[in-house]
Every structure is written in C-alpha cells, then in structure tokens.
Amino acid sequence: MEESLRFYTEILQMEIVEKLQKTEPTRGQVVTLKSKDSHQLLELNYYEDDTQFGTEYKNGEELDHLAFDVEDLLGTVEQLRKQGVEIIVEPNSIGSAIGWKEAFVRDPNGIWIELLERKPEPRKEMR
C-alpha cells in the first residue's frame, strides 16, 4: 500500500479523497484517489493474508490497464523515467499511425498504465 500510494500520489500526482483502515467487511485498507479536475475515483485495496480476501496476487487479462490523459506525453514520460518508473511502451512506437500519442508504464504491482495525449481535439465524447 505504501509503495502504491507513493506511485499514485507523488509520481502520478493523484489526490487522496478518503483513507480507511481495517474497514468492514474485509478488514482491509482502502484508499480512494482522484486526479485533479476529474471525478473518476481509483480505489486502492490492501487485504491481510489471513483474511478471506487476502488471496494470492496475480495479474490477469480481464481488466487490463488504466489510462490517464496527459497534456505533454514526451515530457511526462521523461519525468517518470527520471523517477525510476519502468517504461514498457515508448512514445511513438504504437498508435501513431492513427494519430494516437501514447505510452505505457508499469505501476509497482505490475499494472499497465496508459498515458494518452489527445490533441487538439479530444475524442468524440468530449465534443
């Protein structure tokens, strides 16, 4: 939890909305985060090993990645690289044929994080 919190708040600069300890029904830690100017919530959960929710941690294929809008893809990636974040997919290596400026990095738990620069027009739903 500490390592994940550091990643999402210090590196990705999300804000803590709510922090709960030993909450029912799981007795786990729950930290709710959001990005500035966003209503979207990301909930971090930690379960102790000896509880019914403390199952073996494994990465799956079903909920595959989280995506964040960024204003400056190249600058963001260089900043993250300096902070020790693993860059999985470098900018300009995928998506550029269809006008996407994007990269992927990895969070401390191995979760893929997509960084997406959408300019000048955001995608259809924002028009």
Added chain:
Amino acid sequence: MEESLRFYTEILQMEIVEKLQKTEPTRGQVVTLKSKDSHQLLELNYYEDDTQFGTEYKNGEELDHLAFDVEDLLGTVEQLRKQGVEIIVEPNSIGSAIGWKEAFVRDPNGIWIELLERKPEPRKEMR
C-alpha cells in the same frame, strides 16, 4: 465482444462512444463506452487468437472490479436478476455496518461489477 456489448449497453445501459474494427497496432476490436452523464470511459478490447495480444484469458487480482453508481440499488439488482445477470453479493450482505448500500454482479467475462447507492450525500470528493 457481442456478449459483452450486450451486457454493457443493454443491461447496464452504457452508450457507445466509438467502435473500431481491426485497429492498429493490435488489429483488434475496440469499443469505447460511457454511462449517461459521465465522462468516464470504459474500453472493451477483443484480440484475435493468432496475434501477439491474443493471450490466454485469465482473471487476476490486480485490477479487481468496476464500480457503478446507481440511484436505486434494490430495484437495479432485481432488474438485473430478471435479465439473467448473476448476483454474487446480495444487497445488505456487506457494507451496511458503515452505511454502504452495495451489491456485486458478474459480467459475461467473470469481471466483478460493484453497484453502489450513495445517498443522500455522495462521498467527500463530490461535495
């Protein structure tokens, strides 16, 4: 993809923002969805088996579930049950000690979907 689209658009009533076929770099299908009055996007991806992204499908523990706000938890769950959706955690069985009205259902791929009724006050970030 067809079964998932039916679940998210007909049953959960999300709207299609964008629908792409055989897109680079994955050559996969990408359908972007949103709920009414929300800017949050949910992207469905289908990859053909013989591509580098068409790996074995398995459910993991890392990105655990998706949560949706609902106005009427009990009514929503009864409606979903009638439509054949599996209810994993019934209303009032967890969370009620701390004032949460919630339930969990399963999507066609086994992904847990949390339904959360937050009244009268939404959580801190919405105030």
